[in-house]
Amino acid sequence: AEKICGTNGLGLSVELKKPTIVSGKEHFFTAHENISCFASPIINYDGKIIGIIDASTDSMSREQHTLALVRLATRSIETKLFIKKFENELIISFHPRQEYLTTTSVGMLAINGDGLIVGANNNAKIMLNGLVDLKNENFNKIFTTSFSSIATDILNNKTLKITDHLGSSVFVVKSQNFKESKFIETGKQNKTYACKNCENTKIKREKCILIRSTFSETNNISAASRKLGVSRTTIYKHLN
Structure with missing residues (x-):
């Protein structure tokens, strides 16, 4: 304290x-x-x-x-x-940039069958700031596109672009569980090792494994950089 x-x-x-x-x-x-x-x-x-x-x-x-x-x-x-709390509701993820929909920077809304928002994560509250109090608010009072008109497409895992009542557009998709980066071996064929420069110190080794496994998961330097919040140069350093 x-x-x-x-x-x-x-x-x-x-x-x-x-x-x-x-x-x-x-x-x-x-x-x-x-x-x-x-x-x-x-x-x-x-x-x-x-x-x-x-x-x-x-x-x-x-x-x-x-x-x-x-x-x-x-x-x-x-x-x-959040997903566990609202596992019985439809959870959607949204972000102004479509390529960020698979990252932890997305806003998340839990919506019940009546189109009422019963839960919102912190990112959602930040991105929708200035509109309405999200708790128990109707989806249609936040976005110009009605919930009923997109529900079927969302449930079918389609990515849609919608606009809120302040004029900002976001991409939205049904939420999926994020794949955690692996610190340790999950199977004999999936083991990720630290680079030679990091293998002698525990915290450096674990950080290096996180970076290398995230790159292996995304297979993209820029995507791994965005997901971890580190520079592409740092990613390169641990891959070489």
Whole structure:
């Protein structure tokens, strides 16, 4: 807790309700000055923090991309919790760019049989900000295209382009479970190894395996870069 332990990654993330970095001497306690902490809150469908993921590293190692990987992990958890919570409803994913529909940056809406929105993830609330309160709101009051006119196409896994009442267009598709990047072996033929430069340190090895397995999953440098939130140069470095 921030009030008890002073500035630290976990407590600050709870206090600010967003991803945080507390590096080296920014820690309140001198005993923690040799580490850097990268923390990201897990937020449920109702906007409440229900957990935190923290990765702490040697403050001298300058782990520039650790926070991006921690954020990716929390988004993956939030997505799975959302899908589990509303597994009996139709869940749609949407994003202004079609190529982002398979990433964790999508907005997600849970819609019941009457076309009422019964749940929205944080990305959806951000992208539809300024329209209406999403909870128990009719789909037709948010988008100019009626829910009844697209329901069949959505259920048949078609990707559609619709416009909200503020004039912004998004691509929408029925939500599918995101495939998690694999840190460890899932089968003898699916094992992903770290590159030679990263195999001697555990955190570097796991990060490298994440990058390489994500590239293997997408088979595209740019797609892997967007999904992980790291540069294409970083992807190249771990592939070579």
